[in-house]
Amino acid sequence: MTFRIALPGVVLAAALVLFGSTAWSATGVAFVHGTGKQTDALNDYWTTDMVNSVRQGLSNSANYTVINCDFEQYMWNSQAAGCLAGQLTSFINARGITDLVVLTHSNGGNVMRWILSNPTWDSRYPNIINKTRWVNALAPSSTGTPLAEAVMQGNVFESALGWLLGYQNDAVRMQQPSWMAYYNSSWLLGTSGRPSLPKGFWNVVGTDVRSAIxxxxxxxxxYFNQVGLEITQNWLDSCSDGFLDCSSQNGAGSLWFYDYQVSGDRLSHAQSRRDCHGLDVILRNDL
Structure with a gap:
């Protein structure tokens, strides 16, 4: 049985297994990117500094994979969830993974949640779910973002958001709050009033953007990302990471921690996929 506990002043991850220990398991970690069509997410999305730091928490640091899929599609699309399922399955089989920790960022949390929520959709899903210990969801867009609506309206605000979201594609369309409300009420698990997800979905919530020179x-x-996110934050709640309101980031699954509770600083949407403010060390120790 695997669970997390929170102690006063600090958040810890604890894995307690009946009749055994995770030390006997082949633990692996998968890095799942957010919106975008990635071909080199290691360098272009996460950076090698982030990935190499986190994977040092594994007993075998070679047991990691960086996903490259087309997350400009709807989450259930064969190029999105299908691609993710294929790459996770290949990783599990090639490395003999029996204990998988999945790190997702932004829309990657939606694609992973689709797999967890719909085990009969694809024959590969049940084995992935069975092998997954939990998902660490970094700034997941679980209930969408008003910025997606601004992009889909095609107004002048769209060009200002192109660097952040990409332009009008199905993934952006899907992340409009009204669309995510439908998916959360019918196809996805883990939100309020819906059945729980079969495995833990633990949210790391970014609460602010800092851009003072x-x-x-x-x-x-x-720094350019910070300035841009400071601007887009004007269209969001006071508690946001410049792309997502805190309520969206914690809209499904369970809160692991708000950035300031553990890192002592704030994580913008760009920083929550990088080795910023000690986030990489927290994720490394969680393995």
Whole structure:
């Protein structure tokens, strides 16, 4: 049985297994990117610094995979969830993985949640679900974002968001709050009033953006990204990471922690996929 516990002042991950220990398991970690058509997510999305830091928490640091799929599609599309299922299955089989931790970012959480929610959709899903210990969802867009609506309206705001979301594609269309409300009520598990997901879906929530030129925290993940997210934050709640309201990031599954509770700083949407403010160490220790 695997669960998390929260202790006063700190959040810890604990794996307790009846009749055995995870030390006997072949643990692996998969990095699942967000919206976009990725061919080199290691360098273009996560960076080698982030991935190499996190995987040091594995007993065998070679047991990792970085997913490259077309997440400009609807989550159930063969190029999205189908691609993810194929790459996870190949990784599990090739490395003999029996204990899989999945790290998702942004829309990647929706694609992974589709797999967890619909085990009969694809014959590969049940084995993936069975092997998964839990999902660490970094800033997941579980209930969508108003920024997706702005992009789909095709107004001048669209060009300002192109660098962040990409332009009008099915993944952006899907992340409109009204669309996500439908999917959450009918196809996806883990939101309020719906059955629980079969495996833990633990949210890391970014709460603010820092872009002051004198603030050292503004430079991790790229200063340009911080400035852009500071602008888009004006269309969001006061608690947001510049792309997603905190309520969306914690809209499905369970809260693991708000950025300031553990890192002592704030994580923008760009920073929550990078080795910023000690996030990589927290994820590494969780393995």
């Amino acid at each position: 004198w603030d050292g925290a503004a430079y991790c993940g790229g």
